[in-house]
Structures are given as C-alpha cells and as structure tokens.
Amino acid sequence: MSTRWYPLYQRGNPQLRVFLPNFWMKLVKPHLKQLPNIVHFQCSMEMTKHDIKNYLEKIYNVPVADVRTKITMGKFRRDVGKGYIIKDDDIKYAYVTLPKDMKFEYPKLFVDQKEAEDEDAKSLDEAKKTFKGYLERNKDRSDVPSWFSI
The missing domain is CATH 1.20.5 (Single alpha-helices involved in coiled-coils or other helix-helix interfaces)
Structure with missing residues (x-):
C-alpha cells in the first residue's frame, strides 16, 4: 500500500489515477551456489511474502512457486573522525522459488x-x-x- 496522497477528484475528464507503490526490489547474485530456479532479491523492509509474490506476478508476469525471506542485521562500525559507533540499516532478502520447469540465469553485464x-x-x-x-x-x-x- 502506498503512503502517498493523491487527489480524489480533479476537475475535468478523464480522471487519471496512478498507483505508485513504495516498494522496491533489487536482483542480487547470491554468494553461495543455488538451484537454477531460485532467484535472490534484496527488497524493502515493509514487504511481506505475499507482497513480494504479488509484486513479481502482477508487474513482471513471473510465476512464483514459493517465497522465503530473511532479515540480516546491519554492520556496526566506528566513525573515523568522531569515534561514534554507527549501525548500518538492516537488509531484507527474499529467496523466490520459480516453478520446476523454469530456469533463471543472471544477465551478463x-x-x-x-x-x-x-x-x-x-x-x-x-x-x-x-x-x-x-x-x-x-x-x-x-x-x-x-x-x-x-
């Protein structure tokens, strides 16, 4: 769901409405070798498993069999100049399983x-x-x- 405010009514026709979700997903190459039908994403912390599945199916027309999520804690580090201890943001990863007959290959960049x-x-x-x-x-x-x- 979006937290952005849109006008409910505009004078004149057509009444144009655009839904812009606050969600985002980034394709990530995993560190460990995985099955060819598993895709690794870094996603918004607010996304649930159902949101991830709907996001991929509705926007990108990708059939999704299963979604697993993992939240990793951000690293702690010391600021060089002042000596403060800074914690990086936590990151949510989603492991999306495609149907058995599908195979995903990472693009060659x-x-x-x-x-x-x-x-x-x-x-x-x-x-x-x-x-x-x-x-x-x-x-x-x-x-x-x-x-x-x-």
Missing part, C-alpha cells in the same frame, strides 16, 4: 577481456582509417589550420 580488446582494436583501426582519409584530403592545404576543414 560485463564483457570478457578478449571481447573488450577486440572492440578496442576495431575502433582504433577505424580511427586510423578516418585520420588517413583526412590527411589525404588536406595534403595540399598545409597553410590552413586543422580545425578548418571541408
């Missing part, structure tokens, strides 16, 4: 080192070709500054 080097080499070759073409076009105009080109 970063390219491999070889692929990155290949892309860099291609862009460098393209820049060299462009620069050679520029030099060929302007080889007879040595007195004109480089920023002034045709």
Whole structure:
C-alpha cells in the first residue's frame, strides 16, 4: 500500500489515477551456489511474502512457486573522525522459488577481456582509417589550420 496522497477528484475528464507503490526490489547474485530456479532479491523492509509474490506476478508476469525471506542485521562500525559507533540499516532478502520447469540465469553485464580488446582494436583501426582519409584530403592545404576543414 502506498503512503502517498493523491487527489480524489480533479476537475475535468478523464480522471487519471496512478498507483505508485513504495516498494522496491533489487536482483542480487547470491554468494553461495543455488538451484537454477531460485532467484535472490534484496527488497524493502515493509514487504511481506505475499507482497513480494504479488509484486513479481502482477508487474513482471513471473510465476512464483514459493517465497522465503530473511532479515540480516546491519554492520556496526566506528566513525573515523568522531569515534561514534554507527549501525548500518538492516537488509531484507527474499529467496523466490520459480516453478520446476523454469530456469533463471543472471544477465551478463560485463564483457570478457578478449571481447573488450577486440572492440578496442576495431575502433582504433577505424580511427586510423578516418585520420588517413583526412590527411589525404588536406595534403595540399598545409597553410590552413586543422580545425578548418571541408
């Protein structure tokens, strides 16, 4: 449920209403190896198991078989400058089990080192070709500054 206030009535038509929940969920890669149909989320502390299930089913159309939640206590640490003891916020994790026939794979966000080097080499070759073409076009105009080109 949202704690935001919306006007009940607006003059004119259409009467537009938008529901913006205060809930949020973040996909997290677990530290330990898990089954392929289990997905790990970090979620809002106010969310219950039913809220998590409805959130995934209604918004993202993901069928959910089971939801388990865990609250981990935030770390205690000492402030460097003043020496205060500070406690980080507690975190709620949700382990969502998908049906047996579904398999979840985490998205690949970063390219491999070889692929990155290949892309860099291609862009460098393209820049060299462009620069050679520029030099060929302007080889007879040595007195004109480089920023002034045709």
